[in-house]
Amino acid sequence: MASDLLAIAKSGARAARTALDVTAQNISNASSAGYVRRSVSMQEVSSGSRFSALGDLNLSGVRVSGVVRNADAFRQSEVRRTGADSARANAEVRGLENIESAIEQTQVYQSIVAFESSVQQLLADPTDGSLRAATLESARTMANTLNIASNSLDTAGKGLRFEAQDGVDQVNRIAGELARVNLRLSRASDASNDQSSLLDQRDTLLEQMSQYVDISATINSDKTASVTIGNPTGPALVVGGATASLSMATAADGTVSFAVDGSAVALSSGSIAGHAQVLTKLAETKTNLDAIAAEVVSVVNATQANGVDLDGNPGQPIFSGTTAADIGIALANGRGIATAPAGAGANSRDPGNLVALRTALDTSNPATAMDSLLFDVSSAVSGRKITRDALDSIASTARVALEAQSGVDLDQEAVNLVRFQQAFQANGRVMQVAQDLFDTLMGIR
Incomplete structure (x- = not known):
């Protein structure tokens, strides 16, 4: 006994x-x-x-x-899924705020309104040298603000592409580390402390990866993880100890696309997807800004060609360039503004062509177009913030549930x-x- x-x-x-x-x-x-x-x-x-x-x-x-x-596999999967959605929304909000700042803080709208106002003031005395100089200067200010806004959008785009590429690099790094953990897991003893530590590493790497891209993780019988992009039928990124490579390509308009070992893949969640969506919005915004600049150049220069300047010479273009990036001032001084209609003599006080310019600006209405552009971006920021807050709350709830269990x-x-x-x-x-x-x-x- x-x-x-x-x-x-x-x-x-x-x-x-x-x-x-x-x-x-x-x-x-x-x-x-x-x-x-x-x-x-x-x-x-x-x-x-x-x-x-x-x-x-x-x-x-x-x-x-x-x-x-x-550990609860379902709760871990929910943390990855909701975390990816939250990361995408946060990336979108930050990127859209940069776009909003680029076109709002440069005060393009105010400069367009100021230019139209100076044209209106010149109607009071078309021969006044100071009014002509003020009109030309307001045109120069408008051109400069359009240049700055375009450059600011380009800078925002470079930052977004840098962050997206860094995210791609991080995904490839994490995939490599996960493959090494898989190899060690396949050799670890069941229910050992070593295996438990490796499983912690595996789950942490999966969660880190989900912050950049939407993934589908399958846990195999030997505790290793197989990862595909997007959904279980998407391209494989990690299988056992082997990895594929995620890559990013940049189009001419600055938008980006992604591929896994050369096979195109569409990302819907994660910060990389958020950057890609913002770059699409940025390209649209830049196209609209260029359209406004091109309309101003076209309307003003066409009206100039139909009149004569203060010296009685045919009107010459006020603006050069065709986009927000390259718009500039072509006139040397204010005497070149064609305020009088064709056929008028030197120092004519006839404002016929200036009235035509005022009417043409009212018709094309670049100020309203710029205001609509600002409203569109601001609305996108406001809407994404609501979405971000909701997704952050969902992600936090999922994490609290996981932490309560594990x-x-x-x-x-x-x-x-x-x-x-x-x-x-x-x-x-x-x-x-x-x-x-x-x-x-x-x-x-």
């Missing part, structure tokens, strides 16, 4: 010590990102006896069957620490009792 008691107590002490080690590990990693709480799985050890009836079992202690990670509860771990410590001490006491019984038996005469 003493020998049986010693064996039972030994197994119990060993199990309690393992449980204490795991509990201590949980407590020390309570604030570690990506750590999943562990628990010890125990099984009773039973054996038959030649003195017992058929089918009878004798309990012979306990054994540790493994260390279990308290996170470390220090209060519970403190209870476990006391419980397993008492179990260890109790098993030590059983060993002492077994020793006392053995000594008593040996002392019988």
Whole structure:
């Protein structure tokens, strides 16, 4: 009996010590990102006896069957999915705010209104040199603000493409690390501490990757992860220890597209997808801005050609260029503004051509077009902010649910620490009792 008691107590002490080690590990990693709480799985050890009836079992202690990670695959998948949507929305908002700043803070709208106002003021006295100089200067200011707005949009586009390319590089880096973890997982012992640590790394890498692109992860029987882009039928990015390469291509208009080992792929979530969507909006905005600049150049220069300047010469173009980026002033001074109709003499006070210019500007209405462009971008920013806030809330809820299930509860771990410590001490006491019984038996005469 003493020998049986010693064996039972030994197994119990060993199990309690393992449980204490795991509990201590949980407590020390309570604030570690990506750590999943562990628990010890125990099984009773039973054996038959030649003195017992058929089918009878004798309990012979306990054994540790493994260390279990308290992870929920569904909750982890939800964190990845909602996190990817949230990352996309945040990237969109930041990019759209940059577009809004590029065309709003440069005050293009105000400069167009100021130019139209100066033309109106020149009607009061078409021969006044100061009014002519002011009109030409307001035209120059408008051209400069259009240049600055176009350059600002180009700068915003470069920043977005840089961030998108950095995201692509990060995805490829994470994919390589995940492949190495897969190889180590395929060789790790089941339910071991090493395997548990590798599984933490695997899940952390999957979550990091989902911040950049929308992925579908399949957990294989050997605990390795296979990753496809988008959905389970999308192009494979990681299979076992092998990886494919995500790449980005830039079109002439600054928009970007993506491919996996040369096969085109459409991204719908993750920060990279957000950057791509903003670049599409930026290209549209730049096209509209160029259209406004081209309309101003066309209307003003066409009207100039139909009149004569202050010296009685045929009107010459006021603006050069055809886009917001290259629009400039072609006239040397204000005397060249063709305020009088064709056939009028020098120093004519006839404002007929200036009236035609005013009418043409009212018809094309570049100020309203610019205001609509600003409103469109501002509306997009406002709408995306609402979407972002909603997706952030959903992502936070999913993360809270995961942490509640797999996170470390220090209060519970403190209870476990006391419980397993008492179990260890109790098993030590059983060993002492077994020793006392053995000594008593040996002392019988």
